Amino acid sequence: MYDRENAPVIWVNFLVLGLTFLAAITIVPVYGFAVGYDGLEWSVFLVMLAITGFSITVGYHRLWSHRAFKAHPAVRLFLAVFGAAALQNSILNWSADHRNHHKYVDDKKRDPYAATRGFWFSHIGWIIRDYKSGSRNFDHIKDLARDPICQFQHRFYIPLAILVNAGLPLAIGYWHGKLWGTFLLAGILRIVLNHHFTFFINSLAHIWGTRPYSTKDTSRDNPLLALVTYGEGYHNFHHSFQYDYRNGIKWYAYDPGKWIIHTLERLGLATELRRAPRLAIQKARLETQRAQAISHLNSNPALEHLRHSLEDAYKNAVTALEAWNQSRIAWMDQKQILLREKSRSIKGELDQFKIRYRDLKRSCRTAMDHWQQTHASLLNAAVA
Ligand SMILES: [Zn+2]
Numbered sequence: 001m002y003d004r005e006n007a008p009v010i011w012v013n014f015l016v017l018g019l020t021f022l023a024a025i026t027i028v029p030v031y032g033f034a035v036g037y038d039g040l041e042w043s044v045f046l047v048m049l050a051i052t053g054f055s056i057t058v059g060y061h062r063l064w065s066h067r068a069f070k071a072h073p074a075v076r077l078f079l080a081v082f083g084a085a086a087l088q089n090s091i092l093n094w095s096a097d098h099r100n101h102h103k104y105v106d107d108k109k110r111d112p113y114a115a116t117r118g119f120w121f122s123h124i125g126w127i128i129r130d131y132k133s134g135s136r137n138f139d140h141i142k143d144l145a146r147d148p149i150c151q152f153q154h155r156f157y158i159p160l161a162i163l164v165n166a167g168l169p170l171a172i173g174y175w176h177g178k179l180w181g182t183f184l185l186a187g188i189l190r191i192v193l194n195h196h197f198t199f200f201i202n203s204l205a206h207i208w209g210t211r212p213y214s215t216k217d218t219s220r221d222n223p224l225l226a227l228v229t230y231g232e233g234y235h236n237f238h239h240s241f242q243y244d245y246r247n248g249i250k251w252y253a254y255d256p257g258k259w260i261i262h263t264l265e266r267l268g269l270a271t272e273l274r275r276a277p278r279l280a281i282q283k284a285r286l287e288t289q290r291a292q293a294i295s296h297l298n299s300n301p302a303l304e305h306l307r308h309s310l311e312d313a314y315k316n317a318v319t320a321l322e323a324w325n326q327s328r329i330a331w332m333d334q335k336q337i338l339l340r341e342k343s344r345s346i347k348g349e350l351d352q353f354k355i356r357y358r359d360l361k362r363s364c365r366t367a368m369d370h371w372q373q374t375h376a377s378l379l380n381a382a383v384a
């Protein structure tokens, strides 16, 4: 599907990407030295950089491609309009490619930006040359093709992109009395940075980082990369649990997209936020560590004596995790029932559940610690 050798250059894409990049590294700094940029021009640049970037990550990616939550039509319209300003094609085209990326990840023929074809291909090469041999197949995005906002954005993509991308910075610049300075920062520099920041998710986030949740594909978790990809650096988690509205699941993980979606929910503008079950996430981590340890064991007969203790520690950890998780669910269910019945003995009964939950949590920690130690000592033995 995407394997045409000598694929023809798509000249519009080549010129837009090439000329904006050239302008960003020549005209933008020269104008800065010669004329200078003021605080308002930098502010418009930063605000537009954030809005167009999050329209891609929160809108194109999490909302439309993965249906990770539902959003109010006003939010969808806003994300569709400013998503067009990111110059990354319409929602329908973008999501068609992205769903194929997840479905066929790393397959050189069917993943539109397969990282297995190298950094440059996955970063920008797939956009510059027509590897898709013409139009995209929309069979797998029928849900989006029915959405009037997606239809509208697809139909009027070019005028919308020109209006918001160039028209808005020019209009603000005209009002501010610094037409070209505002256009160079909030138009040209912003579009180039936004392009490459989001392109890094297809390239670097499949090359640089760790694979805690799955080693079945090239996707990587990288907190540093999250800083320049609008929080999408936890790409290994994302490929393992693509329907989850979060990328960085720890509360402190830099994932502004997750915080924006949370805020929209609090404002009543987003609903049905989807999360992967905690047990499934923990089991995925354990299974990945186990697979890594087993491959060391299989390639090194001298470590064979550790196999039994490794499997034991793994089984104990899984059992403890499941028991703790079940008790958490039972506690929550019981709480709902007791609250509904307004039972007098509510406190006493809830306390019983709480004690059991805490006991299981403690034994789970012990089993997990034991697993981590066993796993680490096997890896140390393999290195030594
Ligand atoms: Zn990916």
Ligand SMILES: [Zn+2]
Binding pocket: 061, 065, 066, 098, 102, 238, 242
């Ligand atoms: Zn995705």
